[in-house]
Amino acid sequence: MQWFGGRESDNVEEGSSSGGGGRGLFFGGGIIGFIGLLIYLFTGVNPVQLLNGQGGNDSTQQQNTRISNGPEGNQKKFARVILAGTEDVWDNIFSSMNRTYTKPTLHLYSEGVDAEGCGFASSATGPFYCPADQKVYLDTSFFAEMQQRFQAPGEFAAAYVIAHEVGHHVQNLLGISQKMDEARQRMSKKAYNKLSVKLELQADFYAGIWAHYTEKNHENNIVINRSDIDSALVAANAIGDDRMQQKYQGRVEPDSFTHGTSKQRAYWFKKGFDTGDISQGNTFAAEDLEEE
Secondary structure, three states: OEOOOOOOOOOEEEOOOOOOOOOOOOEEOOOOOOOOOOOOOOOOOOHHHHHOOOOOOHHHHOOOOHHHOOOOOOHHHHHHHHHHHHHHHHHHHHHHOOOOOOOOEEEEEOOEEEEOOOEEEEHHHOOEEEOOOOEEEEEOHHHHHHHHOOOOOOHHHHHHHHHHHHHHHHHHHOOHHHHHHHHHHHOOHHHHHHHHHHHHHHHHHHHHHHHHHHHHHOHHHOEOOHHHHHHHHHHHOOOOHHHHHHHHHOOOOHHHOOOOOHHHHHHHHHHHHHHOOHHHOOOOOOOOOOOO
């Protein structure tokens, strides 16, 4: 993908502590995205445990893309450009619905952060969205982890991560996050997990919506190639709650799924990308999450 030359969003802040210390519900978390043969995807397994003793070799560590070069790398510039691209896409979509899109803030941190409305999170938590303060939290070391240890392609994967978390912000603006928080108070863990799967698949769908308009209109001078999308779909067949549980637990426990199977995640991302129609992303109403 190409992104240099795009507008950089002003809605970005930095810092490892942002006060508050609340304990609200947050969405996302975990090192996420359609990222090659990524060995961790929303399973709740600490990536530090998975990576213990499995660091990349010298040749792998040297295969860094543009977003990890330079004194601090270009991660921050990249994040600002991608965030600006999501702003353009969702501004247009909300305008078409006669609504106003309130832009989220991207909070960049390192090692750990005290999210204002959702409490403390370490780097192991991965990228997440906090509805209480309308912020996406991202540890900048995430980019290096994807490339050096997970051998991830890099740019498109990282862009998808941001687009997915912004998808949770869209859910917040539409009132879906509040309903999830209310549901958590009255549901069993098993029942809530099923609802959580639908929430995450909808965020995948919204990430696909972003990719649809970015490829079609080159929003914010960002160019996504079809090969980027194809690699994402291929990767989706290798990841998901089912594949990850089988790989690291030796068994699959559907009742503990929180983010969906590989097929489900690929289906909803592709549906968003193919249609570009936000009205077709009601995962909560879908009886079969892999088809209409």
